[in-house]
Amino acid sequence: MQSSGPIDWTPMIVGFAAGFLSRLLALRTGRTHYPGFPSGYVSQLALAVIAAMIGSSITVALAGKEFTAATFLTLAATQFRDVRNTERKTLEAEESLILVGRGASYIEGIAVTYEARNFLSMLVALATTAVTQFVNLGVGIAAGIVFVLVGERFMSGPRIGDVCDVKPAPIRFEKGSLLYAGDVMMMEVGLKGSRERYLQHGLAVELIPKNLRGQAALWNVAQRQAIAHEAAAAVGVQKDVGYPEQTPLCRMEMPNATGKAGLTIIPVDKDIDRLIRAIKNTPVLESGKWSKLPMTNPIPAHPEPDASPAKEM
Amino acid sequence: MAVAPTPVMFAIVTTKPNAVHGGMAPVFVVESEEERDRVAMWISRITNATVHDLHNGTLILTVNQVSPPGGG
Numbered sequence: 439m440q441s442s443g444p445i446d447w448t449p450m451i452v453g454f455a456a457g458f459l460s461r462l463l464a465l466r467t468g469r470t471h472y473p474g475f476p477s478g479y480v481s482q483l484a485l486a487v488i489a490a491m492i493g494s495s496i497t498v499a500l501a502g503k504e505f506t507a508a509t510f511l512t513l514a515a516t517q518f519r520d521v522r523n524t525e526r527k528t529l530e531a532e533e534s535l536i537l538v539g540r541g542a543s544y545i546e547g548i549a550v551t552y553e554a555r556n557f558l559s560m561l562v563a564l565a566t567t568a569v570t571q572f573v574n575l576g577v578g579i580a581a582g583i584v585f586v587l588v589g590e591r592f593m594s595g596p597r598i599g600d601v602c603d604v605k606p607a608p609i610r611f612e613k614g615s616l617l618y619a620g621d622v623m624m625m626e627v628g629l630k631g632s633r634e635r636y637l638q639h640g641l642a643v644e645l646i647p648k649n650l651r652g653q654a655a656l657w658n659v660a661q662r663q664a665i666a667h668e669a670a671a672a673v674g675v676q677k678d679v680g681y682p683e684q685t686p687l688c689r690m691e692m693p694n695a696t697g698k699a700g701l702t703i704i705p706v707d708k709d710i711d712r713l714i715r716a717i718k719n720t721p722v723l724e725s726g727k728w729s730k731l732p733m734t735n736p737i738p739a740h741p742e743p744d745a746s747p748a749k750e751m
Numbered sequence: 752m753a754v755a756p757t758p759v760m761f762a763i764v765t766t767k768p769n770a771v772h773g774g775m776a777p778v779f780v781v782e783s784e785e786e787r788d789r790v791a792m793w794i795s796r797i798t799n800a801t802v803h804d805l806h807n808g809t810l811i812l813t814v815n816q817v818s819p820p821g822g823g
Contacts, residue, residue, distance in 0.1 A: 615804040628802030628810050629792050680796040 449570035449578065450494045456582035457490030457563025460589050464555045482552075485521060488514070489556045493563025497571055515560060522553035537677050538670040538686055543660035543723050550724070551593070558589050598645070598665060599718025601652030606710050607644040607700060609636055620644045622691040622700025625683070632683045636702070639676065641710055643717065645688075645699040653697040655722045662688035662699065665720050672716030674706030758813035761800045764791045765809040776811075784808075 465482055492511050499507040526549040533539045540548075562585045570578025598604070607620030611633055617624045619642035627633050645665075647653040655661050666688045677684040686703035705713065760776040764787050768780045779794075781787045791802045791810040800812035 614806060626803045628804040629795065630788055631792065632802075680799050682795070682799055682801045 446498075446571075448575055449567045450498050452570045452575065452578045452582055453494030453497070453563040453565075453567030454490045456566040456586055457493045457559040458486055459582075460562040460586045461486035461489065461555060461559040463586065463590050464558075464593060485518070485556055486559055489518065489559040490563045493560035494567045496564060497567040501571060515557075518553065518556045518560075521556055522549045525549040525552045537679075538667050538675060539663065540667045541660045541663035543658075544664040544667065547721065547723050555593065558593060562586055562589050595724075596722045597718060598652075598655070598720045598722060601648055601655055601722060602718075603646040603648060604714045604717050605644050605646065606714070607642045609640045609642045609702060611637070617702060619700030619702050622689060622698060624687050624689050624700055624702050627683050629683065632681075635676075635684070635704060639704050639708065640702055641673070641705050641708060641713055642700060642702045643710075643714060645701065645717070647697050656690065656697065656699045658723065661723045662690075664723060665701065665717055666703075668716045668720040669701060669703055669713055673703065673709055673713045676704040676706060757816040758801070759816050760811060761798065761814045762794055762812040763809060764794070764812070767808040770807060771809055 461482075465479065465486075492514050496508055496511045499505075499511060526545055529540065529545040529548060533545070562582070565585050566578060566582035569581040573581075605620075607622075610618050611627070612618055612623075615626050615628055615633065617627050617633075617636060622644060627636065645656060647656055666686045669688075670686050675684070675686050677686075684704050686701065688699055688701040691698040691700065701717065703713070760774070762776050762779065763771050764779045764781060765771050766781055766784060766787050768778075771778050779790055781790055787808075787810060791812060794800060794812055795802050798812070798814065800814045803811050803813060805811060
């Protein structure tokens with residue numbers, strides 16, 4: 439193709455479609471409850487269009503010996519670094535408004551994922567356009583499908599359900615006031631009214647790691663905050679300012695340190711299946727992925743059961 | 752470093768005035784267990800402090816020094 443000749447739109451269109459599709463699929467299989475509103479989708483889609491367009495036009499520009507255009511396109515691509523900051527700022531602002539926070543690690547993970555997805559969409563568009571340009575349309579379309587699928591597989595990280603079993607557990611109180619989710623001691627609930635509320639409305643699950651990797655994830659306190667957030671987002675939580683004991687908690691089985699974790703929540707919608715599904719769908723955070731070291735202070739934040747002198751009840 | 756709760760003593764509500772001595776937290780001495788639970792609940796709702804039962808007639812209220820949103 440000559441720089442003065444007519445532009446061949448086909449590779450660009452195929453590449454654009456592949457890149458856009460890659461971003462669309464990522465939106466559908468969103469790892470989180472974000473974005474949740476049309477306005478969020480619109481901005482993501484707009485970015486997707488731009489990313490796919492940059493990726494698909496760069497090969498065409500290079501092949502047409504339009505080096506100025508190609509340079510400008512790479513400049514445009516660097517603008518996508520701001521996506522990460524924007525996402526982080528939005529979520530951090532939201533953090534102070536919600537009662538069950540996502541936690542800084544989770545926010546960073548979401549922000550990085552959003553940034554990476556735009557770049558992925560660009561790469562898919564670029565590779566597809568290149569194949570279409572230098573081989574032919576049929577191979578280009580086939581390669582586009584392969585790239586989209588590979589990208590999709592590459593980008594979907596492990597979830598809690600992959601590394602842990604999540605089972606319903608009974609809620610009970612020991613020694614009068616210690617809240618247990620199955621075998622896992624959660625916290626000390628000093629008020630009688632709150633204890634009754636837990637017994638009446640509460641839900642509890644146990645998270646049992648399938649392997650060391652699952653255990654490493656659970657030991658990460660940020661991971662457990664993310665799980666608590668996803669649980670609360672799925673079934674709702676009966677909590678208001680001034681009711682700290684009704685905060686959904688996800689704690690390890692301490693002091694036995696078996697690697698098991700428990701979660702208690704007072705939901706709005708008492709649906710254990712939905713709760714378990716949400717927990718299984720929580721992404722494994724990057725910060726907790728490979729570390730085998732406990733990320734939390736091994737000293738329990740609450741009095742140990744044996745420290746209580748009362749033997750009755 | 753992830754945010755881990757660091758509870759500090761906020762208030763003490765007891766039916767046994769001899770069992771607790773003063774320190775950083777105010778001590779509320781009450782007559783009965785019902786009154787103790789009521790006072791503790793009141794303070795908790797007002798200040799967002801968490802109530803813990805020591806099972807010796809004393810309730811302590813703690814607040815998290817570095818607290819994630821919602822006091823988790």
